[in-house]
Amino acid sequence: MDRKRRAFLTEQNLDGLLFVGDSICDQDMYYLSRFLTTDRFTLLAADKIHLLVSSMEQGRASKESFADVVVNTTDFGIAEKLKASGKPEEAYLEVLREFLLEQGIKRLGLTNRFPAGIYSYLSRDFEITLLDSPVSRWRAVKTKEEIEAIKAVQKACEQALSLAVELISRSRPKGDYIYIDDCPLTSEMLRAVIEVALLERGCDAVDTIVAGGFAAADPHARGTGPLPANAPIVIDIFPRSRCSRYFADMTRTVLKGEASLEVEEMYDAVLDAQQTGLGAIRAGASGREVHSRVCQVFHDHGYPEREGKGFIHSTGHGVGLNIHERPSLGLAEDILEERNVVTVEPGLYYPEIGGIRLEDLAVVTAQGFENLTNFERRLVV
Amino acid sequence: MDRKRRAFLTEQNLDGLLFVGDSICDQDMYYLSRFLTTDRFTLLAADKIHLLVSSMEQGRASKESFADVVVNTTDFGIAEKLKASGKPEEAYLEVLREFLLEQGIKRLGLTNRFPAGIYSYLSRDFEITLLDSPVSRWRAVKTKEEIEAIKAVQKACEQALSLAVELISRSRPKGDYIYIDDCPLTSEMLRAVIEVALLERGCDAVDTIVAGGFAAADPHARGTGPLPANAPIVIDIFPRSRCSRYFADMTRTVLKGEASLEVEEMYDAVLDAQQTGLGAIRAGASGREVHSRVCQVFHDHGYPEREGKGFIHSTGHGVGLNIHERPSLGLAEDILEERNVVTVEPGLYYPEIGGIRLEDLAVVTAQGFENLTNFERRLVV
Numbered sequence: 230m231d232r233k234r235r236a237f238l239t240e241q242n243l244d245g246l247l248f249v250g251d252s253i254c255d256q257d258m259y260y261l262s263r264f265l266t267t268d269r270f271t272l273l274a275a276d277k278i279h280l281l282v283s284s285m286e287q288g289r290a291s292k293e294s295f296a297d298v299v300v301n302t303t304d305f306g307i308a309e310k311l312k313a314s315g316k317p318e319e320a321y322l323e324v325l326r327e328f329l330l331e332q333g334i335k336r337l338g339l340t341n342r343f344p345a346g347i348y349s350y351l352s353r354d355f356e357i358t359l360l361d362s363p364v365s366r367w368r369a370v371k372t373k374e375e376i377e378a379i380k381a382v383q384k385a386c387e388q389a390l391s392l393a394v395e396l397i398s399r400s401r402p403k404g405d406y407i408y409i410d411d412c413p414l415t416s417e418m419l420r421a422v423i424e425v426a427l428l429e430r431g432c433d434a435v436d437t438i439v440a441g442g443f444a445a446a447d448p449h450a451r452g453t454g455p456l457p458a459n460a461p462i463v464i465d466i467f468p469r470s471r472c473s474r475y476f477a478d479m480t481r482t483v484l485k486g487e488a489s490l491e492v493e494e495m496y497d498a499v500l501d502a503q504q505t506g507l508g509a510i511r512a513g514a515s516g517r518e519v520h521s522r523v524c525q526v527f528h529d530h531g532y533p534e535r536e537g538k539g540f541i542h543s544t545g546h547g548v549g550l551n552i553h554e555r556p557s558l559g560l561a562e563d564i565l566e567e568r569n570v571v572t573v574e575p576g577l578y579y580p581e582i583g584g585i586r587l588e589d590l591a592v593v594t595a596q597g598f599e600n601l602t603n604f605e606r607r608l609v610v
Numbered sequence: 611m612d613r614k615r616r617a618f619l620t621e622q623n624l625d626g627l628l629f630v631g632d633s634i635c636d637q638d639m640y641y642l643s644r645f646l647t648t649d650r651f652t653l654l655a656a657d658k659i660h661l662l663v664s665s666m667e668q669g670r671a672s673k674e675s676f677a678d679v680v681v682n683t684t685d686f687g688i689a690e691k692l693k694a695s696g697k698p699e700e701a702y703l704e705v706l707r708e709f710l711l712e713q714g715i716k717r718l719g720l721t722n723r724f725p726a727g728i729y730s731y732l733s734r735d736f737e738i739t740l741l742d743s744p745v746s747r748w749r750a751v752k753t754k755e756e757i758e759a760i761k762a763v764q765k766a767c768e769q770a771l772s773l774a775v776e777l778i779s780r781s782r783p784k785g786d787y788i789y790i791d792d793c794p795l796t797s798e799m800l801r802a803v804i805e806v807a808l809l810e811r812g813c814d815a816v817d818t819i820v821a822g823g824f825a826a827a828d829p830h831a832r833g834t835g836p837l838p839a840n841a842p843i844v845i846d847i848f849p850r851s852r853c854s855r856y857f858a859d860m861t862r863t864v865l866k867g868e869a870s871l872e873v874e875e876m877y878d879a880v881l882d883a884q885q886t887g888l889g890a891i892r893a894g895a896s897g898r899e900v901h902s903r904v905c906q907v908f909h910d911h912g913y914p915e916r917e918g919k920g921f922i923h924s925t926g927h928g929v930g931l932n933i934h935e936r937p938s939l940g941l942a943e944d945i946l947e948e949r950n951v952v953t954v955e956p957g958l959y960y961p962e963i964g965g966i967r968l969e970d971l972a973v974v975t976a977q978g979f980e981n982l983t984n985f986e987r988r989l990v991v
Contacts, residue, residue, distance in 0.1 A: 254635035267817075267933060285923055288828040303918075308941065315898065315943030318722070318742070341699070341727020346740050348726035359727050361699070428809060435852070436648075447669040471816070517696065537684075542666055552648060560689065562696030 245275035264294030402458030480588030645675030783839030861969035
């Protein structure tokens with residue numbers, strides 16, 4: 230990563246890349262520093278990685294981060310500046326300016342996501358280039374350690390999902406709903422089972438989707454209330470490790486009771502689309518091409534996308550420190566590279582029937598892919 | 611809030627305020643729309659609140675958000691634009707521009723945190739003013755409902771803390787550490803007890819501080835390993851409700867075994883400082899004045915701040931949808947208003963002794979404050 234960074238700076242004729250934000254929300258900052266904090270800090274990626282933090286954070290930043298140099302705002306007189314003006318943001322901007330001048334920075338790269346107010350302030354004294362984050366591009370190609378971290382979360386994901394599927398399998402259909410011991414099994418109950426299991430494995434899962442029946446026709450609906458009998462239930466889990474900060478992502482669709490021929494045929498089409506999507510993955514392929522093959526399968530099965538129904542989202546996305554990151558398997562022109570980690574998640578959605586989605590997580594290899602997902606695909610449980 | 615927004619737009623001569631981001635990270639966007647999503651979306655606060663989301667999010671946004679109008683990027687031809695260029699960001703920017711033109715927007719306000727790339731793009735066609743977020747100012751004054759939401763989290767916080775303090779109280783000091791059934795009680799064990807209790811109450815707590823002995827001299831150290839006997843243990847909890855999204859924040863310092871005279875005197879000084887800080891709170895007071903009184907108490911007790919030791923942080927901060935928000939009780943010139951919710955959290959830190967901090971959460975009232983914290987302050991447990 231040091232090599233990539235230095236090559237990029239030379240090629241773009243920049244003295245450094247600057248980031249201001251917090252590393253909970255800005256994954257580029259976490260990636261470059263491995264310093265996790267909810268409070269705003271400053272990161273300069275030049276020949277070395279520099280952090281500028283509050284004196285309160287100096288100790289933890291020095292201990293926990295991968296940065297080469299950690300300095301604090303107190304050493305740049307933030308308290309005196311703040312006492313003078315009473316304006317925290319002005320004091321910070323002055324400190325930032327002095328810090329950059331002290332590092333001999335003249336030509337500065339800022340990503341398109343950089344805060345506009347600070348960009349505007351720095352434009353007076355520095356020669357600034359706004360650019361797409363190269364760090365987000367670097368992040369798309371995972372190291373062996375990152376793949377191991379994602380695998381660990383994926384494993385926790387599967388264990389949590391198997392508890393949920395087991396409960397559905399043990400339930401009994403009666404009328405419109407499914408029951409455990411005369412109590413209707415709800416989205417909320419399954420979500421709790423999944424999220425507690427994940428927490429026990431050191432992972433946070435938020436907004437886990439457990440949606441059955443008509444509700445599942447909206448691919449982002451989380452689901453509420455009793456789960457239907459004889460209708461597909463979509464379970465989509467995307468937990469993040471509290472420790473490594475990496476995500477995993479997977480989806481299965483199951484049904485308790487009798488599947489209609491219509492639903493069975495939809496399931497088979499999704500299964501076929503997923504196999505085709507996975508089969509199209511290899512380093513050098515374009516995400517757009519993978520997506521277009523998946524669309525073709527749906528077309529061939531008699532499910533063309535029409536008026537917001539059918540296959541209404543892209544085939545997949547990169548997964549890492551963000552749940553949605555590069556590369557995209559959709560309409561964007563992203564070329565797959567070795568060690569990308571991507572989802573392949575075709576689905577079909579019809580308001581009058583419901584939704585069916587199958588999602589695996591895979592590592593792109595030179596010749597194809599390594600599937601990180603080890604969980605059976607079976608509709609009726 | 612509609613009234614405040616319209617008055618602000620008129621006063622600043624703006625047609626609208628624009629936000630682009632996700633509402634997990636941008637609390638202004640969540641506050642204005644109550645629409646929660648990890649994916650980037652667009653919010654225009656004009657006479658009405660408009661959301662521009664992907665077609666995937668249209669259903670959920672219409673159902674869950676407070677927005678007056680929800681439109682989607684598909685209706686602005688994002689798929690065709692993306693197919694033409696293969697560049698998602700370019701396609702989005704074109705859609706955004708068309709959306710703003712359709713709304714008749716000419717004079718646009720952007721906050722200083724707005725993404726610089728989009729700011730730069732929009733500058734060509736719109737008359738743009740960069741400004742401090744007025745929404746963050748509005749957020750500082752809570753409604754009755756918001757205060758109730760914070761109270762609920764604070765209550766969960768106290769219940770979790772009481773479990774932790776009870777465990778310490780039941781432990782036995784032996785040599786350097788404290789033990790439960792011959793097993794040393796660790797920071798990790800207490801953190802697990804606290805975080806599970808909070809999850810059971812619908813709250814997420816991340817980075818809860820349970821730090822004893824020398825480690826606690828760094829106010830942001832989370833703490834690891836066996837907890838010390840005869841030395842102060844700082845427990846700082848700041849959970850967020852998964853449902854309401856509001857935070858609470860509190861700290862207690864406890865000790866198992868024998869407290870040295872030195873530690874007892876430090877504790878008394880912190881207690882005195884906290885009472886003084888709380889006593890100085892009322893609508894119209896400046897946060898700076900409250901902070902300066904607290905500093906004076908430490909000075910009078912013989913603990914002047916010196917060389918990064920003693921009372922090395924500010925007295926408190928606002929709490930709401932962010933854990934740290936306005937107003938500040940520190941060096942900034944923030945004037946307290948009725949229905950601000952603020953922490954009062956003086957502390958003393960000496961590397962050779964450790965740390966002591968006491969933190970309550972209070973609502974600012976016309977005459978003083980309402981303390982939302984109901985938890986005893988006792989050093990030896």
